[in-house]
Amino acid sequence: MSLTAEQILALAPDAASAKAGSGQASMSKWSGLGASDKALWGLCQGSGKDPYKAQIELAGPAFKCTCPSRKFPCKHGLGLYLLHARDASAFSDSSLPAWVSDWLGAREQRVEQKAAKAAADGAPTAEEAAAKEKSQRKRQEKREDNVAAGLAILDTWLADLARDGLAGLRSKPAQDWNATAARLVDTQAAGLAARLRRAGMLIYASSSAGWETAVARELGQIALLSQAWRRLARLPAPLQHDVRSAIGFVASTDEALAEPGHSDVWHVCGTHSADDERVSRRACYLYGQQSGRWAMLLQFAAGAQALPPPLLPGSVYQGTLHYYPSAAPLRAAFGADMQLATTAATPQGAVIDVLLAHYSAMLAAQPFLEAQPMLLSEVTPQLADHGWLLRGADGASLALDPRFRHGFHLHALTGGAASAIFGLWDGYSLLPLAVRCADRLYSLDGIDAR
Template identity: 40%
Template sequence: MSGRPDSVRHVIERWNRDQVLALAPDAPSQKAAQGVSSPGKWSGVGVTADAVWGECKGSGSKPYRACVDLTEPAYKCTCPSRKFPCKHALGLLLLWSAGGVPDAAEPADWTAEWLDQRRARAARPARAERSDPAPDPKRAEQREQRVAAGLEELERWLADQVRQGLAGARRHDQWDGLVKRLVDAQAPGVAGTVSRLGSVLTAEDWPARLLGEYSLIHLLLTAHRRAVPEGAPDALGAGLRQTVRTRIGFSVAKEEVLAGETVRDRWDVLGRRDEEQDRLTTRRVWLRGRTTGRAALVLSFAPAGQALDVSLVTGTTMDAGLAFYPGSAPLRALVAERHGGVSAGAPPGSSLEEALAEVAAALAGDPWLDSWPLVLDRVAPVRDGGWLLGGPDGGLPLHPSAGVPWRLLAVSGGHPLTVAAEWTPRGLLPLAAWNEEGLVVL
């Protein structure tokens, strides 16, 4: 295996401490990793374009062998930890990010063997899988009928809410029974939407926001009613029809998505956000293509307390092909294939005017959209009543939950930055920023 090209060496060295710690499955793992990141703990360390490796002294007679495939990243360690990545892999990355790992022409034998095994598995043709049985038309028709009945009840309930007024909406338990009936009707998407209505009541402007949520639900129900059976002429169009069905809860199989076309580009990983609900943690990772300019959202799920996917590192750029779920404003995607390693550097940004036009186009395709990734060029946090991300052509408000953007203020020092943020109807949620040297700050 040859040594790293200069361009790759420069890119790899730009991984910083924040990016490494963001890979940890939990806060205790972050603390433990810092405890094993000192040079005195390690021996036989080295790094190439593909991997970093080393042996960490533990409590036993033999040191733990840890290595990281930097092109994914992926991890291997001989320790018995069930956390992924373990503290030794994270500690090794911290040591490397601090400049404590020397370059090597080739990886250690045991690391090379693991890398070869990974490459062989990736290159091995997939075994022909048994085709799934054809869907049962009778069962599909029964589900359509259940969903239609559940949505009819929801529409009547909405009409009652508007007729009676919003004064009685302060009771949080009023939606519980309706949510259960929608789940029974096999409409989990809209059931989730109704279950989240209670969170609106904590806002000062809750009547306006609740009425807005009711309006969006009514729009969804109207769109579903106008949709026609698949294969017939559709007044909504195929893309919008699929968006409506997805919002209601008709899922598309992962295999079906991966069997479709892929979009290859150099994808900037803009940031991620974890949300926990009903003992399930959802990780949302935002990406943007450098050539296509397309936005993408990669989701992963895990029971609360268990490790989530950490292969997409904020601040890196990967050459990959993404397969998008169908819809009128395709956003959710799967990483179908990777080409080569990862690089780093600030992504290209847009002006505030261009960003607003992009969001408007996305909302025109999917009116129920509640988030969208943006990369804003030459903006800085400014105070104007509330906090904004301001630039030469105006400013966009930050989400109330963002509070005072202390870290952005410290990084910018009053100077413009490139900032990745998640647009929401209530304001921007900053994800990452790039300083004048092009280094990412989470």
């Protein structure tokens, strides 16, 4: 797997690791460098007597190092990968040392053992399947009762809010708002709680003007979801899945894999990372070269755990994706045949009016859509009186998300020239996540204020 320096640094668990990894990409720090079609390895002299043994499995990529760092990948793994990206000729094409081959063999063995266990478990008996289904149904019914109780509390709270109006909210304590969100979490409606907290951030953690309109939009969506839950049985099946997902019900990967597969060449256009204090989340967005369809793969990490390595912007995969059930499918899971592909033609995107028409169609099908990926072709960042925007050659424009504070950074990358920009459109503004300039793709994930 051949990666650019930018893609390698995107694997770093944090900015400090990326900086430290760059510092390790020096020939003076390494010896015993080697490479094969499967792995990279080398010895890096640290503060101790014995050098650290760093190794990388290229298919993942996956990293291992004998240093005591608890970060993954550590600075030595990043430095080794960066060094290879800059000067592959410094790595000898030799047979794998025992410590590398043993590690690769152990990884392969774990994969085989996992597959063997799955095969040995086999299909459950009819009695076991019936008992499991009955238990799941009882848990589901109990949760649905909890959600209904939480929505009854929410409806009363929203009615009180509508009667009092929004203008005086900033003079009231934020604890009242947070307490309602906490009640929704207690009644297992975490998705609605997250939307309510997001609306609260617009009130209590923002100094921007016009917050009342944005809050009213969020509350309108929350009220619509509450009503949709009460009418769930009358909605089309795909939209039922969207309502349940928005409220906080989690669909399993098996549900997605049971859906028909969609084979294509998939371009990773960008990623978006977020952290709500309990769970870290990263969305990776892919674009189908033949189908023109978007797909989103989600990665999660709980507590202090690090997120898995991202799908790297600019990389290309070939194989089958399975979409989760939805009236406007976006979230997907990799099929068993998905693999890295050789370079393919770079997607060019579309003009603003075409993309807005597509967004309108998606929103009509799925009214709870929070954001739609967009790849805009030949747009120029411009600073207007009301903030930054992207303007197309035809004069059409899109406002940038006011929480994106790096308009000048984006303008500097493009040099003021028309460029292809990827981002998320929420119906009102676009959050830039990547920009392609002079055949180089720059990731913007992590530099926004969210």
